[in-house]
Amino acid sequence: MTVHLAVALDGAGWHPAAWRDPLSRPAELFRAAYWADLAAEAERGLLDFLTFEDAFAVQSSRWDGPDGRTDQVRGRLDAVLVAARLSAVTSHIGLVPTTSTTHTEPFHVAVGIASLDHTTLGRAGWRPQVSGRASDAAHFGRRTLPEISVDDFRTGRHADVVAELFNEAADAVEVVRRLWDSWEDDAIIRDAATGRYVDRERLHYIDFEGPRFSVRGPSITPRPPQGQPLITSLAHDTVPYEFAARSADVVYLTPHTPEQVTSILAEVRAAEGRTGRQGAPLKVFADLVVFLDPGDQDGPSGSERLAQLDELDGTPYTSDALVFTGSAADLADLLLDWHGRGLDGFRLRPGALPRDLTAITRDLVPELQARGAFRGAYAETVLRERLGLPRPANRYAAAR
Amino acid sequence: MGRRMHLAAHFPGVNNTTVWSDPDAGSQIDFASFVHLAKTAERGGFDFFFLAEGLRLREMKGRIHDLDVMGRPESLTVLAALAGATSRLGLAATVNSTFNEPYELARRLATLDHLSDGRAAWNVVTSWDAFTGENFRRGGYLPQSDRYTRAREALQTVRELWDSWDADALRADRESGEFVTPDQGAFRHQGQHFDISGIFNTPRPPQGHPVIIQAGDSEEGREFAASDADVIFSRHSVPEEARAFFKDVKSRLARYGRRPDDLKILPAVTVVLGDTEDEAAERAAAIRRAQVSAPTALAYIEGIWGRDFSGYDPDGPLPDLEPDAGEGVSKGRAQFRGDRVAIARRWRELADTRGLTIRELVIEATGRQTFVGTPEAVAGQMDGYVQGEASDGFILVPHLTPTGLDEFVDRVVPLLRERGSLRAEYTGATLREHLGLREPRTGGEKA
Known part of the structure; x- marks a missing residue:
């Protein structure tokens, strides 16, 4: 039984001071070559897929809005386009950008991800994300959201707003999935005898009507090669578990202990039951932030690097996910233990880039391979297939 | 230079x-x-x-x-x-x-x-x-x-x-x-x-x-x-x-x-x-015919006239139908949003003067x-x-x-x-x- 390994790319790495790592490339974070090199390294390590973070806000040490700091990475590129830029310079790895379900038009997301699936010949995924910040909403000026604090999530204050954001996200995913199916695979017929380029019987209005928006369809982009690109979501609580169960193919979870792996998995499976999920169960991944020890070379250990970065930043690093420091062998032990408890795979968040990505591909991957727990070569070129998910039948073709 | x-x-x-x-x-x-x-x-x-x-x-x-x-x-x-x-x-x-x-x-x-x-x-x-x-x-x-x-x-x-x-x-x-x-x-x-x-x-x-x-x-x-x-x-x-x-x-x-x-x-x-110039002209004409298939010619006329022409022969003459100035039959296409009645009048003149069939007319009038x-x-x-x-x-x-x-x-x-x-x-x-x-x-x- 082998594990699935994904890596989450974000700026110079997940530690806010990661750009000050001597091996980082902070002046190149907005250049294509930087991202192409990271993707090439990930592909060399035979990783399943890469995810790309995004938001309609500058990074901040505060939950609820900008902090004015200048000593951390600030600025982002559009994640769908970063992924697309890598289409022609990669050949196997999956590319999974993040977009907002709160502010981005579902129609644009559907055609964007479908287009990414076309440019990569079936390697696209999508991570829908809600944007709850009032300051993000002011960038669009079309709606207002209340200021929500971290504590509000614990206390349940604004629970109605949170539920609303996730319901809207589920509607957005439904629209996107319908649009992907709105062209049947064989809609383009090029029938010279009748002069018809498409068979209009194989194109479908989606006629989505929800409380927040309606979308008529069909898509302007033919059905993606995968049929339905892979949908993934990060979840920490009941509402997002249910959103994942309703809408996603893969869910990223954040257990901190082996016991939590078991208990969170049970919650996810219960959410699948409550939402009446049909088809394949969610593929479950755990997220971990990793600072790895150097393999053969000399250099600071993962924990020493974390301490150095913490000192530079002025604050100890905290994360929603477990922060792992140690050797590749120790990490392999942990991953296989958690895998044995029912996880399908892991999304590793490199503490610093490219250093911790290189440690994953050159140290962790061989360690897992030696234990027979990771592929020795890419077999599938299509992302869904790599995760053992079938190519979905078209909902409209079946109904016709 | x-x-x-x-x-x-x-x-x-x-x-x-x-x-x-x-x-x-x-x-x-x-x-x-x-x-x-x-x-x-x-x-x-x-x-x-x-x-x-x-x-x-x-x-x-x-x-x-x-x-x-x-x-x-x-x-x-x-x-x-x-x-x-x-x-x-x-x-x-x-x-x-x-x-x-x-x-x-x-x-x-x-x-x-x-x-x-x-x-x-x-x-x-x-x-x-x-x-x-x-x-x-x-x-x-x-x-x-x-x-x-x-x-x-x-x-x-x-x-x-x-x-x-x-x-x-x-x-x-x-x-x-x-x-x-x-x-x-x-x-x-x-x-x-x-x-x-x-x-x-x-x-x-x-x-x-x-x-x-x-x-x-x-x-x-x-x-x-x-x-x-x-x-x-x-x-x-x-x-x-x-x-x-x-x-x-x-x-x-x-x-x-x-x-x-x-x-x-x-x-x-x-x-x-x-x-040669002749060969180029022949290729150009062939491309025009490919761009305006018989059904496309009819659809074009329908777009300009704003009404149904089903049943008419694209290789026959332009029938004696007046354009419908209403909402039109084509959606999502800029070229059919202008003054269709005026365009229809010009097209009819062109067809009459030159003795063109529907398809020839569309080939001629939309030549680019x-x-x-x-x-x-x-x-x-x-x-x-x-x-x-x-x-x-x-x-x-x-x-x-x-x-x-x-x-x-x-x-x-x-x-x-x-x-x-x-x-x-x-x-x-x-x-x-x-x-x-x-x-x-x-x-x-x-x-």
Whole structure:
């Protein structure tokens, strides 16, 4: 039984001071070559897929809005386009950008991800994300959201707003999935005898009507090669578990202990039951932030690097996910233990880039391979297939 | 030395001018088709590669129009992918300013500019129809009179967002610990269409502002181009009309403090080559027939007349039916939105005078072939056109995907280079440099 390994790319790495790592490339974070090199390294390590973070806000040490700091990475590129830029310079790895379900038009997301699936010949995924910040909403000026604090999530204050954001996200995913199916695979017929380029019987209005928006369809982009690109979501609580169960193919979870792996998995499976999920169960991944020890070379250990970065930043690093420091062998032990408890795979968040990505591909991957727990070569070129998910039948073709 | 010609390539569009029935016609969707065309354009030293956009499939008589090429990937996504397959070619995306919000639009265009090292362009278009709006949560309707006010304000706001970061904001200085200089991205825009504020999160694009393209032809469109655009995508390819258009638009620039060279005028043109003039003319006629199939001819007449012509023979005479001036039968197609009754009258006169069948009429009336001849003759005409100030160059619209530019680049480009009217190789890195454009003027004050 082998594990699935994904890596989450974000700026110079997940530690806010990661750009000050001597091996980082902070002046190149907005250049294509930087991202192409990271993707090439990930592909060399035979990783399943890469995810790309995004938001309609500058990074901040505060939950609820900008902090004015200048000593951390600030600025982002559009994640769908970063992924697309890598289409022609990669050949196997999956590319999974993040977009907002709160502010981005579902129609644009559907055609964007479908287009990414076309440019990569079936390697696209999508991570829908809600944007709850009032300051993000002011960038669009079309709606207002209340200021929500971290504590509000614990206390349940604004629970109605949170539920609303996730319901809207589920509607957005439904629209996107319908649009992907709105062209049947064989809609383009090029029938010279009748002069018809498409068979209009194989194109479908989606006629989505929800409380927040309606979308008529069909898509302007033919059905993606995968049929339905892979949908993934990060979840920490009941509402997002249910959103994942309703809408996603893969869910990223954040257990901190082996016991939590078991208990969170049970919650996810219960959410699948409550939402009446049909088809394949969610593929479950755990997220971990990793600072790895150097393999053969000399250099600071993962924990020493974390301490150095913490000192530079002025604050100890905290994360929603477990922060792992140690050797590749120790990490392999942990991953296989958690895998044995029912996880399908892991999304590793490199503490610093490219250093911790290189440690994953050159140290962790061989360690897992030696234990027979990771592929020795890419077999599938299509992302869904790599995760053992079938190519979905078209909902409209079946109904016709 | 004479005037330098600027060339651009239009990916074959979703309309009947793209011939899908040809045995050489490849996929309109496969990324390989885009790569082939873009690389061919780059081999020819073209300034940029252009992708159009349409946000709703076209309809005829209440049903999806099924005769033309339809369906395409999203412009910016494909262009970002092409940035990885090309190194110098400019990458121009058509993106609607009605169904996109400035914050997202500005960062997507800025992202393409970053990821291509300064090769991005934005063709600003506007929609106003409820038909397209049915695909968007924003909803549809923008009064037609607000098209340009919305487009202008969207562009102005996007420029303000690009200007919200200093060009040298990124320090990435490990020693001092300063990643970025203070107060980057702060903006506030309050206007008729947008009331937004906060922090923009994408650093200033390498070109300052990506190149702005405009295609409007009305009085308002020309004025918008004169005040705000770097390139105008013109429909005027007939030499006399083109010269008049060129003169008119260039004369408008001074009142915005701009020089004639600050706006490049590029008409959309087609090229058909042959070893002899006769052969070229024969090929041109064959292409026209392929572009206007019998069902397409009928659909065209229906679009203009605004009524059903089912049952009429496309190879027979134009029946004696009056156009219906009402709502029309075609949706999502700009060419059927004008004064259809007047067009129908002209078409009937043409058919009567020349004794044309329906299909012959449509072939004749919608003919768009600009340069037909031997490579030598075409190179001479194109050069003469530019030297005679009918345009600054051309946007070539091939009729075939993906090989539609091959012959032009193989046979005409060398001749243009010999004449010195087309660059032998790229001398600049960014699209602004290819086009000979100045640094952008900075738009608004920072918030």
